[in-house]
Structures are given as C-alpha cells and as structure tokens.
Amino acid sequence: MSTVFLYALVGVVLFSLGLYALIVHAHLLRKILAINVMGSGVFLVLVALAKRTGEDTPDPVPHAMVITGIVVAVSATALALTLMLKLTAETGNAELPEDSRE
Amino acid sequence: MLQWALDALLGLGLLWLAWCALMSPNLLKAIVLFVAFGLLMALAWVRLDAPDIALAEAAIGAGLTGALLLAALARLRFAYADEETVGSPAQEEAKVRFPQWLPAVPLLLVVAGLGYVVLSLPPYATGLSTEVTANLESSGVSNPVTAVLLNFRGYDTLLELVVLLVALLGVWSLDGLALGRETAPGPVLDTLSRFLTPVFILVAAYLLWVGAHAPGGAFQAGSVLGAAGVLLLLAGWRFRAGLTELPLRLVLVAGPGAFVIVALVTMLMEGQLLEYSPEQASILILFLETTATFSIGATLAALFFGGRPQDDKEHT
Amino acid sequence: MGTVITKIPWGVLLILLPLMGGMACFLWPRIAKILGLVLTFVGVLSVVGLGWQIMSNGVYHHAVGGWGAPLGINLYADGLSLLMLAITALVGFGISVYSSGYFERQHSTRFWPLWLLVLAALNALFLSNDIFNLYVTLEVMGLAAVALAALTGSRDALSGAMRYLLANLLGSLSYLFGVALLYHGFGSVDITTLAVQVKGSPTTWAALGLIGAGLVLKTALFPLHFWLPPAHASAPAPVSALLSALVVKASFYILLRLWLEIFGPLGGDVDTLFGVLGAVAVLWGSLQALRQTRLKLLVAYSTVAQIGYLFLAFPLAMSAGVMAWNAAVYLALSHALAKAAMFLATGNMLRFGGHDRIADLDRVVQRLPLTATAFALAGVSIMGLPPSGGFIGKWLLLEVALAQGQWGLVVIIVLGGLLAAGYVFKVLGQAFTQAAVMHESRAVPASMEWAALLLAFGAILLGFLATPVLSLVGIGSPFGAHEVMP
Structure with missing residues (x-):
C-alpha cells in the first residue's frame, strides 16, 4: 500500500472520529472542534488522492479546493463560536437545550 | 522504507492527537491538542507535496482557528466568573448523552465502507493535472495552485471571499462580545507585538509576491497579516475612532x-466572466491577490476581535 | 429590441448584481433598504430577460474564465434552473417589500447585506453546473441564512440558529466528501462531464450516500428534519419565509439535478428509500403541525410535511420520469409561494397581536382581513385544493401513482392533504369564533399585508398556468428526452 492510500485512510478515520465526537458531545465547543476534525479528514482524502499522478507534481486542483475549504472552515468556526458565546450568555450553558419545543 | 515508517508514524500521530483533542476531559487541553493536531496536519501536507496548503493550514487551520478557540474559551470562562457551578471543570467535562458505544457501531461500518471505497480507487489517475499543465503558460502565473485559485477556478475564489465576508457580517449582526481590555497586555506581549508586526507584514508581502511562481499567495499572505492583527489586538491596540466606520x-x-x-x-472586454487576456493575466492576478490579502487579513483579525469595533469605543 | 435583450448576459447579472448590492449595503447602510428593493426588482427583470434568451436561443451556457469544463467552471440554465430562478426572484421581491416595513433601523442595517448575499448565492446555485462550485454556493447561502435566523438574538433564535448551523456544516462536509470521491474516481467536477463518465462502482455508491445524506440533511427530509422547526419558527418572519420557501429548495434542487444527471440512470433502490422517507415525512410533519399550539411552529412543521411530497416523486419517476418530476417541480414552486405567504401572514399576526398562540388568535384574524385572506389562499394551495398550484402538483403526482397502481402512495397523498386541511382550519377557524379577549395591537404596514397577499395569489394563479409552466420546464429536457410530454 502506497503512502497515498495511507493518508487517505487516515482522512477517512478522522472524518469518522469527528462525526463520532459531534454526536456524543453535548458541549458546543467540542462539537465545533469535532466539525473541524471532520473537515481535516475530508481535506486529507482530497489531497492524498491527488498524488496519484505518477509524476513528481501532484494534481493542483484538489489543492486549490482544500485552500478554499480551509477558509470556509475558519469562517464557519468564527460564526459558530460567536453563536455559542451568545447562546451561553442567554442560557448560562454552552449546550443546546434538550428540546426547546413546547 | 524509512519514508514509509515516517508517514505511518505521522498518520498514527494525527489520529492519536485528534482522538485526544476530541476526548480530553479538559477544554483548554482539548484546544491545545487541536492546535498541535493542526501543526501535524501541516507536516502531512508537506509530505503530500502540498506546500501551499501546509502554509495555509499552519496560519489559518492551526494558528487563527486556535486563537479563535482560545479566545472563545476565555470569554466562556470569563462570563461564568461570578457563578460557582458553571465554568468549573465538572461542567466542561466531556459529557455524553447516551452510551458512547451506540454511535460507534454504525460509524465503524462507515469507516470500513469508505476505507474500502478509497482503496478501490485506481492507483494512478491524473485528474485535471494535464489540463492545468497544458494551460499554465497562458494563466499568468507559474504556480499551478495559484493558477487554479485565481484563474481556472477564480469564480470559486470570488465566492470564497464572500463566505469570509458573510461570516464577519454574521458575527457583527450577532453583537458578538468585543474583545475586552480586562487585562493589561504586559511588557512581553507589548514588545513582542512591536517587534513581530513588521516581520509579519514583510512575510505577508513576500508570500503574496512569491505566490505567482512558488508556494504562497493571497490566502497565506492574508492569514499572516491577520495573525499580525490578532497580535496587535492582544497587545491592546485599537483602531482610531474615525477609522472604524467606512474606511474599515x-x-x-x-x-x-x-x-x-x-x-x-473582463466580461465586457473578453466576453466571459473572469476571462483574462493572457497578456494581462499576471497583472490582474497580482491586483486581485493584493486586495484579497488586505481583506483576508482585516477580516480574520476582525473575526478574532468579535464585536463591531465601534462598540469598543462606547464601552470604554 | 429583441437582440439587445438576448445579448445582455442576464444569468451572470443575476449573480453579480445582488453580490455587489450586498457589499454596497454593508458599506452604506443608509441606502440599504432602497438598494435592496431596487435590486430585487431588477432581479425579476433579469429573470425575464434570461427567460427570453432561453426561449429564443435554447439553454444558457457561460464558461467562466473562458476555459470551459473540465478545467473551468460552467454556468448552465435550462427550463428547470429558469423556473427555480424565477420563483426565487418573485418570492425574493415579496420578501424585500415585506422587509422594508418589517425591520427597525438596527435590524434593517444587518438584514439587507446578508439577504442580498443569500439571494446571490441562491442564483449562483441554480446556475452552477459544477459540484465543487455548488459546495461554495451552499456555504455562502448556509452561513448567511444562519446569521439571518439568529437576527433577533432571542434565546430561541440563538439555539435554533446554532442547531441549524451544525446541521448545515455537517451536511456540507458530507457533500464535500462525496465530491472528493467523484473527482478522484472520475476526474471531473463538471456535472455534464460526470454524467458521461460515471459508472456504477463502489466509489459512485459511496459518493451517492455521502452527497445524498448531506443534501437530505440540508433539505430536512424526515428523519433529518430535527433542526428545521426550531430554526424556521424562531427567525424573523421574512427570514422564515426565505428559509422555508427558498433555502430548503436549493439543496433539493442540487439533489434532483445530480439524481437526474448522474445517479438516477444507474439504478439502485435509493429512490424507494426516498419515497418511504417522503411518505413518513408527509404524515409525521402533518401530525406534528396539528399538535402545535404556536402558529409559527405549525407552519414550520407543515414545511417538513410538504418537503416529504417532493421526495414521493423519486420512486414514481422510475417508469414515469417526466410526469413525476413535473409534479415535484410544480409542488416545489407552489410551496415556495404559498409557504412564503403563510410565514409573512403569520408575521403580520404576530406583530398585530404580539403573540402567536393559536388559541388566542381570534381577534387578530378578524382584524386583519387581508392577512387572513393571504393565509387562507396559501392554505388552499398547501392543502392541494383547486384552483391552486398545490392542486396541480398533487394532481399530477396522484395521476402517476394511480397509473402505476402505487396505492400506498395514493393514500399518503390524499391523507396528507386531509391533515393539511386540519391544521389550516385550526388557524382559520379562529375567524369564525366570537372574539372575547382584547389584545394589545400594533399597526401592520400595508406593504406587509399586501406582500403576503400577493404571494398567496401567486400560489393560486399557478393553478391556471400549468401548460406554460410545464412547457418552460421542458426546455433543454432536464428530465430526459426519452418520453413524450403529457
């Protein structure tokens, strides 16, 4: 197995680890961390598999996509953290209310 | 063989750090581990011949995201300072809602399925690299990643800059808590910021310029600029009141x-959106990257700051 | 005259104008409201221009950067995209008119830039022919929609928006993973190229699973609808209208487009799964709507039910492609108009009465006749009574189900309509009871009442436009050319 597939598999596991943490954790900061780890997993899959060109230079298109993805991730993280802080200021708790429906 | 062992070690290290960051009982520790994870990711990008991403990851993924997370945690704990129960480690502990193994079972199936799919892909595939190489000449730059970002798929990059703006609009419309000045920066931070800011600006300018033919570009330069902004903000520096409105x-x-x-x-001149004539491509790309660098830097620093800058004036 | 209209690149303007408008509103908040109104109206004109272009020249192509697929990104508009753009422009204009009266100064400066950027993202999404570009448009739309949903800053709005954001991000990452697999499996992110390249393989099925799950989560199909009612019910009225009428349709559109071009022809049993989930969504959403005591939650659960209907078309399309898809598109269009009208009308009642407890709405309903009419007309379309767009959509769906002997689906379609009648009359019934309690009342500007009413009229009017609308959607034969139009 070449290193390409090694890193791609690590990406798959990171995605799933993040998903697991997103499901089991209640604290919003942990959920936000989990989303970021999931994102890193997807990026790793994208870039690792771009190395299969058989030459020295990998396929640059996924690289550009991942740079886009990193910027999107930091934007989303900033918005999520602000929402979390505002919600905590309102409820006194950095978790989602169990069920806000009446 | 040594190479292989290095990659295997790096992969395992990534998984271990991610697991520790996600499962650490202490939130501060979790964030620090997450930053370490980001730095290790940067190393993985280098191993995967993706230096452009390594730079972006180190600056944004680990650096700025880490700063955002730490600032959020500090504000979270600060908000609880008067109450006893909340904010104590007990409340921050990794609380789980149902048996931890329950979601693990389907997720193991997901890992197995996706792992199988990834391994089933052909060992060689050129993707679009041949097309990129064939058209690199007329793209205006010689770094293929920059060519994709600013020329071949420049439209994505346009929308990506909009994503950044939307995030800031969202943070501002939420009345995010602006970074306070509760604590004096102290002489170390003060000196550090005075010394590092010019260095950061030089690094940003270098990354911007070099992006045309080597790893670097607007996003890396912009995030270094943003980091300089974060440092200045931490050292207590603020915009002069008159500048926070329209100029900012x-x-x-x-x-x-x-x-x-x-x-x-370009559409009026050449017929298609973002269609650069080959003679003007490099100058247009440099122009776009320069403006983007300033915006990215300013936006990232503003995201770190939190609230609208003018709020600061009112509060202090 | 005609040549000028056909030369202007309307499709591109539909993206760039609201984009520039959003930035201008951010720079100069004082002119935000007027600029927003003007630009959403120009949006309606641009769609007319694009429609003219498409009808005279055929489908719209634009190779961004001049590269063309697979290296560059292509914009593409056929009848299906055109109708989605048209409904976005119409509902968008209604929302703009309503919002000009709804928001006070502080919220107004925050609303307009985000709203115009959502509009730009929606238009960009309906025009894109590139699955990675679609990811970026989804992110612009999603983050701006979350920020808008949290606008009031109340406890419910914040928790609703937080849940919405997490669901959105999870959906996007799942979608992006699917995109990664498709790119590495078949070497392109252009939909037309992929349509030729993609073959049934483990990669394809995994990509379908990831993309499908991500988009189904964003579209809020049962059982992944948990985030929708709190987010849609706690947002400001025009934002609720935007989210329920347009934003959930955007992710549905991507799913439909990818299904038609890439995944559908490969077979598999996913369409049955979509049908079953859709059927459960119709029943579950309607029953939950009936149970609600707050009007906004009732309307939000009704969206969960109506989204279910859209997915009933998948199993039916196996042997009656064009007709089943026509039904789904018709339902999506009329739901956009009717649900926008319903949420706007609800906003009027909420402002007038200061609350949205259904049991105490009697006086509100009786004192706002235009708003009550808007709610009733929108209700007619949601129930699927003639004459209305909802009726045409459900009728088409029913016809296909009957022709195929799918009795289960027939029962679901009819039962869903009866349940919808139940929750609509639960509200309207208040108009016929004796108003006893006096409530505090706050004036509702005429623009807000008329915006709701005209959108509701639109949903009714759609009931008379079946022939032109169905011939429009056939341009470029998005549903495949192998079948004759009914």
Whole structure:
C-alpha cells in the first residue's frame, strides 16, 4: 500500500472520529472542534488522492479546493463560536437545550 | 522504507492527537491538542507535496482557528466568573448523552465502507493535472495552485471571499462580545507585538509576491497579516475612532469587491466572466491577490476581535 | 429590441448584481433598504430577460474564465434552473417589500447585506453546473441564512440558529466528501462531464450516500428534519419565509439535478428509500403541525410535511420520469409561494397581536382581513385544493401513482392533504369564533399585508398556468428526452 492510500485512510478515520465526537458531545465547543476534525479528514482524502499522478507534481486542483475549504472552515468556526458565546450568555450553558419545543 | 515508517508514524500521530483533542476531559487541553493536531496536519501536507496548503493550514487551520478557540474559551470562562457551578471543570467535562458505544457501531461500518471505497480507487489517475499543465503558460502565473485559485477556478475564489465576508457580517449582526481590555497586555506581549508586526507584514508581502511562481499567495499572505492583527489586538491596540466606520468596511470589502469588478470588466472586454487576456493575466492576478490579502487579513483579525469595533469605543 | 435583450448576459447579472448590492449595503447602510428593493426588482427583470434568451436561443451556457469544463467552471440554465430562478426572484421581491416595513433601523442595517448575499448565492446555485462550485454556493447561502435566523438574538433564535448551523456544516462536509470521491474516481467536477463518465462502482455508491445524506440533511427530509422547526419558527418572519420557501429548495434542487444527471440512470433502490422517507415525512410533519399550539411552529412543521411530497416523486419517476418530476417541480414552486405567504401572514399576526398562540388568535384574524385572506389562499394551495398550484402538483403526482397502481402512495397523498386541511382550519377557524379577549395591537404596514397577499395569489394563479409552466420546464429536457410530454 502506497503512502497515498495511507493518508487517505487516515482522512477517512478522522472524518469518522469527528462525526463520532459531534454526536456524543453535548458541549458546543467540542462539537465545533469535532466539525473541524471532520473537515481535516475530508481535506486529507482530497489531497492524498491527488498524488496519484505518477509524476513528481501532484494534481493542483484538489489543492486549490482544500485552500478554499480551509477558509470556509475558519469562517464557519468564527460564526459558530460567536453563536455559542451568545447562546451561553442567554442560557448560562454552552449546550443546546434538550428540546426547546413546547 | 524509512519514508514509509515516517508517514505511518505521522498518520498514527494525527489520529492519536485528534482522538485526544476530541476526548480530553479538559477544554483548554482539548484546544491545545487541536492546535498541535493542526501543526501535524501541516507536516502531512508537506509530505503530500502540498506546500501551499501546509502554509495555509499552519496560519489559518492551526494558528487563527486556535486563537479563535482560545479566545472563545476565555470569554466562556470569563462570563461564568461570578457563578460557582458553571465554568468549573465538572461542567466542561466531556459529557455524553447516551452510551458512547451506540454511535460507534454504525460509524465503524462507515469507516470500513469508505476505507474500502478509497482503496478501490485506481492507483494512478491524473485528474485535471494535464489540463492545468497544458494551460499554465497562458494563466499568468507559474504556480499551478495559484493558477487554479485565481484563474481556472477564480469564480470559486470570488465566492470564497464572500463566505469570509458573510461570516464577519454574521458575527457583527450577532453583537458578538468585543474583545475586552480586562487585562493589561504586559511588557512581553507589548514588545513582542512591536517587534513581530513588521516581520509579519514583510512575510505577508513576500508570500503574496512569491505566490505567482512558488508556494504562497493571497490566502497565506492574508492569514499572516491577520495573525499580525490578532497580535496587535492582544497587545491592546485599537483602531482610531474615525477609522472604524467606512474606511474599515472598505478594506473588508476590497477583496471580493475588486474581484466582482474585475469579473464584470473582463466580461465586457473578453466576453466571459473572469476571462483574462493572457497578456494581462499576471497583472490582474497580482491586483486581485493584493486586495484579497488586505481583506483576508482585516477580516480574520476582525473575526478574532468579535464585536463591531465601534462598540469598543462606547464601552470604554 | 429583441437582440439587445438576448445579448445582455442576464444569468451572470443575476449573480453579480445582488453580490455587489450586498457589499454596497454593508458599506452604506443608509441606502440599504432602497438598494435592496431596487435590486430585487431588477432581479425579476433579469429573470425575464434570461427567460427570453432561453426561449429564443435554447439553454444558457457561460464558461467562466473562458476555459470551459473540465478545467473551468460552467454556468448552465435550462427550463428547470429558469423556473427555480424565477420563483426565487418573485418570492425574493415579496420578501424585500415585506422587509422594508418589517425591520427597525438596527435590524434593517444587518438584514439587507446578508439577504442580498443569500439571494446571490441562491442564483449562483441554480446556475452552477459544477459540484465543487455548488459546495461554495451552499456555504455562502448556509452561513448567511444562519446569521439571518439568529437576527433577533432571542434565546430561541440563538439555539435554533446554532442547531441549524451544525446541521448545515455537517451536511456540507458530507457533500464535500462525496465530491472528493467523484473527482478522484472520475476526474471531473463538471456535472455534464460526470454524467458521461460515471459508472456504477463502489466509489459512485459511496459518493451517492455521502452527497445524498448531506443534501437530505440540508433539505430536512424526515428523519433529518430535527433542526428545521426550531430554526424556521424562531427567525424573523421574512427570514422564515426565505428559509422555508427558498433555502430548503436549493439543496433539493442540487439533489434532483445530480439524481437526474448522474445517479438516477444507474439504478439502485435509493429512490424507494426516498419515497418511504417522503411518505413518513408527509404524515409525521402533518401530525406534528396539528399538535402545535404556536402558529409559527405549525407552519414550520407543515414545511417538513410538504418537503416529504417532493421526495414521493423519486420512486414514481422510475417508469414515469417526466410526469413525476413535473409534479415535484410544480409542488416545489407552489410551496415556495404559498409557504412564503403563510410565514409573512403569520408575521403580520404576530406583530398585530404580539403573540402567536393559536388559541388566542381570534381577534387578530378578524382584524386583519387581508392577512387572513393571504393565509387562507396559501392554505388552499398547501392543502392541494383547486384552483391552486398545490392542486396541480398533487394532481399530477396522484395521476402517476394511480397509473402505476402505487396505492400506498395514493393514500399518503390524499391523507396528507386531509391533515393539511386540519391544521389550516385550526388557524382559520379562529375567524369564525366570537372574539372575547382584547389584545394589545400594533399597526401592520400595508406593504406587509399586501406582500403576503400577493404571494398567496401567486400560489393560486399557478393553478391556471400549468401548460406554460410545464412547457418552460421542458426546455433543454432536464428530465430526459426519452418520453413524450403529457
């Protein structure tokens, strides 16, 4: 197995680890961390598999996509953290209310 | 063989750090581990011949995201300072809602399925690299990643700058808690910021310039600029009151704004959106990257700051 | 005259104008409202221009950067995209008119830039022919929609928006993973190229699973609808209208487009799964709507039910492609108009009465006749009574189900309509009871009442436009050319 597939598999596991943490954790900061780890997993899959060109230079298109993805991730993280802080200021708790429906 | 062992070690290290960051009982520790994870990711990008991403990851993924997370945690704990129960480690502990193994079972199936799929892909595939190489000559730059970002798929990059702007609009419309000045920065931070800011600006300028033919470009340069902004903000530096209104907003909009204008003008000249004539491509890309660098830097620093800058004036 | 209209690149303007408008609103908040109104109206004109272009020249192509697929990004508009753009422009204009009266100064400066950027993202999404570009448009739309949903800053709005954001991000990452697999499996992110390249393989099925799950989560199909009612019910009225009428349709559109071009022809049993989930969504959403005591939650659960209907078309399309898809598109269009009208009308009642407890709405309903009419007309379309767009959509769906002997689906379609009648009359019934309690009342500007009413009229009017609308959607034969139009 070449290193390409090694890193791609690590990406798959990171995605799933993040998903697991997103499901089991209640604290919003942990959920936000989990989303970021999931994102890193997807990026790793994208870039690792771009190395299969058989030459020295990998396929640059996924690289550009991942740079886009990193910027999107930091934007989303900033918005999520602000929402979390505002919600905590309102409820006194950095978790989602169990069920806000009446 | 040694190479292989290095990659295997790096992969395992990534998984272990991610697991520890996600499962650490202490939130501060979790964030620190997450930053370490980001730095290790940067190393993985280098191993995967993706130096452009390594730079972006180190600056944004680990650096700025880490700063955002730490600032959020500090504000979270600060908000609880008067109450006893909340904010104590007990409340921050990794609380789980149902048996931890329950979601693990389907997720193991997901890992197995996706792992199988990834391994089933052919060992060789050129993707679009041949097309990129064939057209690199007329793209205006010689770094293929920059060519994809600013020329071949420049439209994505335009929308990506809009994503950044939207995030800031969202943070501002939420009345995010602006970074306070509760604590004096102290002489170390003060000196550090005075010394590092010019260095950061030089690094940013270098990354911007070099992006045309080597790893670097607007996003890396912009995030270094943003890091300089974060450092200055931490050292207690603030905008002069008069500058926080329109001038600041103009800097924030400059990147996507210049992109849209170039898109319209090129469409009028050449017929298609963002179609650069080969002679003008490099100068247009440099222009777009320069405005984008300033906007990205300013936006990232503003995201770190949190609330609208003018709020600061009112509160202090 | 005609040549000028056909030369202007309307499709591109539909993206760039609201984009520039959003930035201008951010720079100069004082002119935000007027600029927003003007630009959403120009949006309606641009769609007319694009429609003219498409009808005279055929489908719209634009190779961004001049590269063309697979290296560059292509914009593409056929009848299906055109109708989605048209409904976005119409509902968008209604929302703009309503919002000009709804928001006070502080919220107004925050609303307009985000709203115009959502509009730009929606238009960009309906025009894109590139699955990675679609990811970026989804992110612009999603983050701006979350920020708008949290606008009031109340406890419910914040928790609703937080849940919405997490669901959105999870959906996007799942979608992006699917995109990664498709790119590495078949070497392109252009939909037309992929349509030729993609073959049934483990990669394809995994990509379908990831993309499908991500988009189904964003579209809020049962059982992944948990985030929708709190987010849609706690947002400001024009934002609720935007989210329920347009934003959930955007992710549905991507799913439909990818299904038609890439995944559908490969077979598999996913369409049955979509049908079953859709059927459960119709029943579950309607029953939950009936149970609600707050009007906004009732309307939000009704969206969960109506989204279910859209997915009933998948199993039916196996042997009656064009007709089943026509039904789904018709339902999506009329739901956009009717649900926008319903949420706007609800906003009027909420402002007038200061609350949205259904049991105490009697006086509100009786004192706002235009708003009550808007709610009733929108209700007619949601129930699927003639004459209305909802009726045409459900009728088409029913016809296909009957022709195929799918009795289960027939029962679901009819039962869903009866349940919808139940929750609509639960509200309207208040108009016929004796108003006893006096409530505090706050004036509702005429623009807000008329915006709701005209959108509701639109949903009714759609009931008379079946022939032109169905011939429009056939341009470029998005549903495949192998079948004759009914």
